[in-house]
Amino acid sequence: MTPLTGCLLVSSLLFAVGLAGALTRRNTILVLVGIELMLNAANLNFVAFWRFGHHAGPSTGVIFGLFSIGVAAAEAAVGLALILAVYRHAKTTDLSQLTGRPQ
Amino acid sequence: MASTVWIVRYLWLIPALPLLAAGIGALLKQRQRRFAATIAIGAMGISLVLALAAFAHLLHEPQRLFLNFPWMQAGSDWVKLGWMLDPLAAVMLVMVTFVGLLIFIYSTAYMHHDENFTRFFCFLSLFAGAMLGLLIANSLLLLFMCWEVVGLTSYLLIGFWYERPAAAAAAKKAFITTRVGDLGLLLGMVWLYGQTGTLLFYDGGAGCMEQGPLSLLTAKTLTGIALLIFCGAVGKSGQLPLHVWLPDAMEGPTPVSALIHAATMVAAGVYLVARVYPLMSVSTNALEVVAWVGALTAIFAALVAVAQDDIKRILAYSTVSQLGYMMLGIGVGGVSVGIFHLIAHAFFKALLFLGAGSVIHGLMGEQDIREMGGVRKWMQVTFATYAVGTLALCGFPLFFSGFWSKDAILHAAYGWNISRVPFYLGAIGALLTAFYMTRQVCYVFFGHKRRDPAPDPIAPSETAASDPHEAAHESPAAMTVPLMILAGFAVLLGFIGTPAWPWLQAFLEMRHSGVDFGQLAENGLLPLMLGSSLLVFAGLGLGWWIYGRRPIRHAADADALEKLQPAVFHALRQGLYIDQLYAQTVLRLAWWVAVVANWLERWVWSGIPLMVSALTKGLGWIDFSLDRWVVNKGFDEGCDGVADGGRLLARLQDGRVQNYLRYLGAAVAALALFLLLGHRG
Amino acid sequence: MSAAFLILAVVTLVGACAAMMLRGLVHCALALAVAFAGIGTLYLSLGAQFLGLAQLLVYVGAIAVLIVFVILLTRGGDSDSPPLAPAALPITGILVAMALFAVLAWAVLHSFAMHPSGQPASPVTVRQLGTDLMAGYVFPLEVIGLMLTAALIGAVIVAMKEKQGTQ
Numbered sequence: 001m002t003p004l005t006g007c008l009l010v011s012s013l014l015f016a017v018g019l020a021g022a023l024t025r026r027n028t029i030l031v032l033v034g035i036e037l038m039l040n041a042a043n044l045n046f047v048a049f050w051r052f053g054h055h056a057g058p059s060t061g062v063i064f065g066l067f068s069i070g071v072a073a074a075e076a077a078v079g080l081a082l083i084l085a086v087y088r089h090a091k092t093t094d095l096s097q098l099t100g101r102p103q
Numbered sequence: 104m105a106s107t108v109w110i111v112r113y114l115w116l117i118p119a120l121p122l123l124a125a126g127i128g129a130l131l132k133q134r135q136r137r138f139a140a141t142i143a144i145g146a147m148g149i150s151l152v153l154a155l156a157a158f159a160h161l162l163h164e165p166q167r168l169f170l171n172f173p174w175m176q177a178g179s180d181w182v183k184l185g186w187m188l189d190p191l192a193a194v195m196l197v198m199v200t201f202v203g204l205l206i207f208i209y210s211t212a213y214m215h216h217d218e219n220f221t222r223f224f225c226f227l228s229l230f231a232g233a234m235l236g237l238l239i240a241n242s243l244l245l246l247f248m249c250w251e252v253v254g255l256t257s258y259l260l261i262g263f264w265y266e267r268p269a270a271a272a273a274a275k276k277a278f279i280t281t282r283v284g285d286l287g288l289l290l291g292m293v294w295l296y297g298q299t300g301t302l303l304f305y306d307g308g309a310g311c312m313e314q315g316p317l318s319l320l321t322a323k324t325l326t327g328i329a330l331l332i333f334c335g336a337v338g339k340s341g342q343l344p345l346h347v348w349l350p351d352a353m354e355g356p357t358p359v360s361a362l363i364h365a366a367t368m369v370a371a372g373v374y375l376v377a378r379v380y381p382l383m384s385v386s387t388n389a390l391e392v393v394a395w396v397g398a399l400t401a402i403f404a405a406l407v408a409v410a411q412d413d414i415k416r417i418l419a420y421s422t423v424s425q426l427g428y429m430m431l432g433i434g435v436g437g438v439s440v441g442i443f444h445l446i447a448h449a450f451f452k453a454l455l456f457l458g459a460g461s462v463i464h465g466l467m468g469e470q471d472i473r474e475m476g477g478v479r480k481w482m483q484v485t486f487a488t489y490a491v492g493t494l495a496l497c498g499f500p501l502f503f504s505g506f507w508s509k510d511a512i513l514h515a516a517y518g519w520n521i522s523r524v525p526f527y528l529g530a531i532g533a534l535l536t537a538f539y540m541t542r543q544v545c546y547v548f549f550g551h552k553r554r555d556p557a558p559d560p561i562a563p564s565e566t567a568a569s570d571p572h573e574a575a576h577e578s579p580a581a582m583t584v585p586l587m588i589l590a591g592f593a594v595l596l597g598f599i600g601t602p603a604w605p606w607l608q609a610f611l612e613m614r615h616s617g618v619d620f621g622q623l624a625e626n627g628l629l630p631l632m633l634g635s636s637l638l639v640f641a642g643l644g645l646g647w648w649i650y651g652r653r654p655i656r657h658a659a660d661a662d663a664l665e666k667l668q669p670a671v672f673h674a675l676r677q678g679l680y681i682d683q684l685y686a687q688t689v690l691r692l693a694w695w696v697a698v699v700a701n702w703l704e705r706w707v708w709s710g711i712p713l714m715v716s717a718l719t720k721g722l723g724w725i726d727f728s729l730d731r732w733v734v735n736k737g738f739d740e741g742c743d744g745v746a747d748g749g750r751l752l753a754r755l756q757d758g759r760v761q762n763y764l765r766y767l768g769a770a771v772a773a774l775a776l777f778l779l780l781g782h783r784g
Numbered sequence: 785m786s787a788a789f790l791i792l793a794v795v796t797l798v799g800a801c802a803a804m805m806l807r808g809l810v811h812c813a814l815a816l817a818v819a820f821a822g823i824g825t826l827y828l829s830l831g832a833q834f835l836g837l838a839q840l841l842v843y844v845g846a847i848a849v850l851i852v853f854v855i856l857l858t859r860g861g862d863s864d865s866p867p868l869a870p871a872a873l874p875i876t877g878i879l880v881a882m883a884l885f886a887v888l889a890w891a892v893l894h895s896f897a898m899h900p901s902g903q904p905a906s907p908v909t910v911r912q913l914g915t916d917l918m919a920g921y922v923f924p925l926e927v928i929g930l931m932l933t934a935a936l937i938g939a940v941i942v943a944m945k946e947k948q949g950t951q
Contacts, residue, residue, distance in 0.1 A: 002899070003789070005892055005893065006789065006793075007830075008892045009889060009892060010793045010796070010797070010826075012885055012888040012889055012892065013797060013885060014796065014797060014800055014819075014823075015884070015885070015888070016881040016882065016884055016885035016888075017797065017800045017801055017804055017881070018800065018804070019764075019768055019877075019880070019881040019884060020804060020877055020878050020880075020881035020882075021803065021804030021805075022761070022764060022877075023761050023764050023765050023768065023876075023877030023878075023880060023881065024761070024804070024874040024877040024878060025804065027809060029809065029851060029854055029855055029858070030803075030804070030809070030812055031760075031761070032851070033803055033804070033812060033813070033816050033851065034804060036816070036843075036847065037800050037803065037804075037816075037819065040819075040820065040823050040843070043823070043839075044823060044826065044827075047826075047827055047830050047832050047835065048830065050832070051830045051831055051832070058908065058912070058916075059908045059912055059913060059916050061832070062832045062834065062835050062908050062913060063913070063916055063917065063921055065827075065832065065835045066834075066835060066838060066913075067921075067924055067928055069835075069838055069839060069842050069843070070842075070928050070931075070932060071928070071931070072842075072843075072847070073842050073843075073846060073847060073932075074931055074932050074934075074935035074936075075935070076847045076850060076851070077850065077935055077936070077939040078935050078938055078939045078942065080850055080851065080853075080854040080939070080943075081938070081939035081940070081942040081943035082942055083854055083858065084854060084857060084858065084942070084943045085942050085943060087857075087858040088945070088946075093858045095759065095760060095761060096759070098758075099757055099758030099759050761877065765876055765877055765880050768877075768880040768881065768883075768884055769880045769883065771884065772880065772883040772884040772886075772887045775884075775887045775888070775891065776887050779887070779890070779891050779894075783894070
């Protein structure tokens, strides 16, 4: 069990948790939360590989993580705005109510 | 021999003319009654002239002339038909045409008020044509064909008033009963054809009545054929087992009874026996049977006639009895003996029937003698002629034809070497004949007027014959003149057959004869004549004593004999229960056969189409079921399956994002696994 | 595997699990913040200081807060009506996640990562990061700037209350 392996396992577990939540929870916001967790798990992967990986660039992992955070932020903002818009229209954030099928 | 004599060449006109009249009559409307009667009487008149010409031709030279022609091809042989002219045929032709003409004339008055006048004359002409054809037939086949047509016209005329159920039933009974006899005739005919190869009577030596073919047959065959042919005669002439139709046949109009059931058609049976006499005489057994049947019929019918109350039924049973005498005559004494009585009987029986018709006409349709009485006071001509007819029938000595003809029969029966019982039966029958005729005459013409001849609202069958508006009166001339003519012949005909001058017998046997009074004293004739005269007087006296001295006052009074022996009288009145016997046995059997045939028809013969139709139905049902349960269901299930599958798949697209993500996640996991495994391997 | 790493990992994972399992939405958001913090601290322990702090600033400070805002704006969790389309059992989602984790874990444990590598990379300085950003990664930098602008404008537009009458 190298450190890299440990980090990778942690990130995998984090990813799985995030996925489980995204797939399971009924509230749209919590789905977004799950997605953020998955993104973070991927970021962790980058950093782990930068730190313990073979022949990585001097700062590639970090740069990559930085950009990822930026994108995540933008995405979170837009997603939450969408949730707000949907909430205004359908009066609910329950995914089970928002099937898109005629009621 | 085949002849080129013109009368023989044109002999066929004699039956053809009445047939033509019948054919035209069938097309006429009811209004054209005058025309119908005219052509019928005209045709009959011309036939009479031709018959007289034929008779005249044969008078000075009695011989047998015939003309045969091929008719139909059966295999390699030709079936031939032909007609003949011999003394027997000539005498019969004259008799039938003459009596027929008189009855036709009588009918114009009798049926005057009937609306079916035209149809009546059409049927009468048809009958005349067929009867005349029967007489001149030289082929048993042609005779049979005419025989059947005569039977048909009898059916049509008995049931002339077909709306009356009694008439319709009587017509059916007549037809079916004679059919039973005709079956025997047909079988005999076929057998004869099979044995001799020809049905022509005379064919220049090759005919089936001639020596050549007859000698080919064995005795047993001869007897068999003869008896079978005699069956036909038994049916047609109303001999004992098959006599039941004749009394019921009185449902027809009186001219019909006179013409068909007294003078001519019933005589056809006797004529048939006379025609095939060469065949019958070879086999003595056949003639024995004929004689016995005749004798038994004579006595039986005479007994039953004593107890009858309908004027025509008495005469009907009398006819049966006299036919029995004729058969007896042929059986014991030969053709000429029977035929002499036949000719005489035709005239006086026709006379009696026409006279009865005149009485019925005068009494507005009454037929029950108990309702009549004292008719002689206002129907003198009818009474006089009826009395002549009665005396002729009884056989009153010397002046009446019946005496001579019946004596000839009794004489021959006395001399029969097989048995004398028929003679005694005949003698008793003669006594009974005189008795019942006197009874009838006393009931009808003498005594108190039991019934006022006013119009009767309840109209029996013959009301159509009389005009209800006329008062009691003698019948019109068209009816009385024939009566008088017939009465004259009833007397005169006796003189052609007396033993002193047996002209008829000689003529029939194609000999010459002379007048010889010495013959009267020969062969024990005188004692016989005396004895029969005594019997006649006894019968007349007994009848007068019982019925004439104290005539009944009211119609409901019982008959004098009935008071003496009610059980016997009732049995006699019912015809000794023969009808009932037939109903219980033959008719029952026929009914059961019909039931079985009906069952066969319904379930077996119809079973096959029924089965086919059931099979088709079943197949159709199977087809339908298959279609409904397998094809449709299968198809429907298939479609449903597809729809369900689609629906199932559609469930994937439920708009629920998380589900999509799940699928995505699972797919990624699987893909990753796949790649990793591949990479490792 | 130092103890610090383990503790931090546990904290992060617990936070993540809590974020996904808790009933109350605000609780979830707070647990999320804890998870973010844990990850940020992990970055710090792994020598990516700038990234760790950036993580704490952006994620915990902005995104978590934003999530809380939206939760509060949408009156989080008030769905009294029964689910229109009942989801498949939650177990399915968990199973899928478990399956994915199993595959990933298996991949990790059987990969080269098991082999110890050379020495770990040295921590990156901010100066180095800046130089890299402006030099080597200037293009992505500009793009991300544009993207953030677009996201900003877009979010505003999307979240803006519609004028009455134009629905």
